[in-house]
Amino acid sequence: MKSIATILKGAAPALALFAMTQCTTTARAGASDEKTFIVGPQTADCTGVAPMKCLQVKEKASDSWTNFYSNIEGFTYEPGYEYVLKVKTENIANPPADGSSIKYTLVKQVSKTKAEIAANEKTIIVGPQTVDCSAGAGRMKCMQVKENASDSWTNFYSTIEGFTYEPGYEYVLKVKTEKIENPPADASSIKYILTEQVSKTKK
Numbered sequence: 557m558k559s560i561a562t563i564l565k566g567a568a569p570a571l572a573l574f575a576m577t578q579c580t581t582t583a584r585a586g587a588s589d590e591k592t593f594i595v596g597p598q599t600a601d602c603t604g605v606a607p608m609k610c611l612q613v614k615e616k617a618s619d620s621w622t623n624f625y626s627n628i629e630g631f632t633y634e635p636g637y638e639y640v641l642k643v644k645t646e647n648i649a650n651p652p653a654d655g656s657s658i659k660y661t662l663v664k665q666v667s668k669t670k671a672e673i674a675a676n677e678k679t680i681i682v683g684p685q686t687v688d689c690s691a692g693a694g695r696m697k698c699m700q701v702k703e704n705a706s707d708s709w710t711n712f713y714s715t716i717e718g719f720t721y722e723p724g725y726e727y728v729l730k731v732k733t734e735k736i737e738n739p740p741a742d743a744s745s746i747k748y749i750l751t752e753q754v755s756k757t758k759k
Contacts, residue, residue: 597671601705630662640666684759718750
């Protein structure tokens with residue numbers, strides 16, 4: 557029969573390996589609950605339980621902005637600045653029906669950069685359906701557009717250069733406007749150019 561000392565001696569390496577594995581697993585789990593967010597210099601109108609203002613967030617510079625319906629604990633947002641943040645995410649057990657299932661907590665504000673917003677840029681919301689309208693020479697289909705979620709839809713008689721409209725989706729767009737010198741009598745005096753498609757939501 558083996559002595560207790562011999563058994564313990566044989567078990568020690570296994571215990572050490574188990575402890576090392578557990579430490580590694582824990583470290584990995586800890587790393588996976590941190591993310592880097594880029595937060596845009598402007599909020600956008602969005603609808604959660606009710607109309608609200610959403611931060612514009614993305615994880616990579618090459619991504620499109622998306623509406624962020626939650627908040628980041630410890631972070632104070634100031635419009636006009638672009639932020640790079642490190643945040644910790646935690647799953648919330650039994651979240652309220654109208655609340656996020658993830659809690660976001662600021663770990664570190666990596667940077668805060670003043671963003672220059674051109675005077676000739678604006679954000680517009682484009683509705684999911686066009687309507688029959690009349691302009692200049694005859695009948696046409698107009699996109700439905702507004703600048704704030706609380707506004708009423710208005711007919712948009714022009715086009716937006718660089719934007720491809722697909723019915724059934726609501727868009728939030730950033731557009732640049734340019735004044736057209738001597739436009740045709742039946743055409744808009746303003747040229748609209750897409751600078752960024754902030755969001756595209758199925759309706």
